[in-house]
Amino acid sequence: MDKYRGKELFIGSVTDPYNPQEETYLRTQTLLKELQGSGVKLTIQTKSDLVLRDIDLIKTFPDARVGFSINTLDDDFKNDMDQAVSIERRLTAMKQLHDAGIRTTCFIAPIFPGITDVEAIIDRVKDQCNLIWLENLNLRGSYKTDILGYIREKHPQLVPLYEEIYLRSNRLYWEVLNSTLHSYATEHKLDYVRNDDSMTRPFDAPPVVVNFFYHEEIKKSAKKGVK
Template sequence: MNTPLIREIQTKNILSKSNLPVCEYSANPYTGCTHGCRYCYASFMKRFTGHTEPWGTFLDVKTWTEISNPQKYAGKELFIGSVTDPYLPQEKHYKRTRALLEQLKGSGIKISIATKSDLILRDLDLLKTFPEARISWSVNTLDENFKNDMDNAVSIERRLAAMETFHQAGIRTTCFISPIFPELTDIKAIIRRAKKHCNLIWLENLNLRGDYKTVIMKYIQNSHPELLPLYQEIYDKGNRNYWEQLNMKLKKYAAKIGLDYATNNDNIKLPFEAPPVIVNYFYHEQIKKSAKKSGCTVFSD
């Protein structure tokens, strides 16, 4: 990977009111993401930053005035990492995510973090001080070669090991199987690997739009030409039969292995020791319609 273009920028507020239905506030200590995922929906952020460089090759490191009166956020939901990974390799040096957590420590805010990294292990003791903290790791394959084709983040094994460590420490964890590549993501194998180390298993299908649709379709054509007709049916013709059939198969599989299965539901509260619940987010259109009625905007893969 080439050295990314890095600059430090000043931002007025690090916490923003969120339109996401899963939280009241969001925070992104960085703009850009050096993981360089080929399928990244967050590349739309370039519209607002003035960057002309390819997504994945630049990073803006944010500084901000220290949060005043953090206690006013007690009981509120904060999602860290909606359009970047807060634990990029550069976080080891700049420590912007750690600075944010230190400023919010003792405030009573409820934190959710999404990452593809195990650098978050550095902050385990700090995160244990937050009530109802929840950490999710994106895992869409157990094949490290396919993973390397798709992103520059740490290995799948390192992500799963970090998830296990957090779960053993009593922090709620989510295995986010996303994005699911048709016929390439072995969902059942991932569930078998992760189910003892997480409280939730989210399923999200690969959505293709914008510039990265061409990138992924070209990858399929070159690396998996036998799947090209299927991907054309799904992503050029809009046929949803594959996802509907996969939904039914996974629902039956969940029942077979004794796990509950839900659709578009992030409000499941079970005892920590309970087996994980599988939550299917294949139906983005329904989520968007529901969010629109409630005045929310939803960003998804």
């Protein structure tokens, strides 16, 4: 097991590790039990409060962090996007984990232009998480067609905005949002950065806000050594 010591393990980047099947088959719980004492740096990403079942188990990992995907406070919009548990249940689970001494993340992604109220979400979570991660909505392939169709059907007033962003590649919306959020973070004494250093900060410190807009470009720049 020493081969895992100090390495980072991210559970939930593709499939939610606490989907409904986990309640029956316990695959995530079994994996966590196998990794106990390994020294791995554990991050779990989920949309489910089922993670609370394993709170005592997660606490045995010294560098554990649990993130919740929350890109809206409106359950009607949430239900259009996924069938996971309600936003309120996610927020309650986040608070319980944080109160138990486990570092938590609010993953505000993807940010839907004109729909996701980023400031309202930060206001709601800033006292119960250590990291707030921001990522813009990227549309590719059939997903682009599906989402633009959804906007035309459910939010027709936003069609011009989405066409400007996703058909004409205009970044003005994201540039303005970045500036607005930077000002908001400054006003509320939150660090607004590109790189996550929240694990090195005191647990009770205010959360770090990480802007990961256009993340593919950020990754390419990092590989080239560009800051």
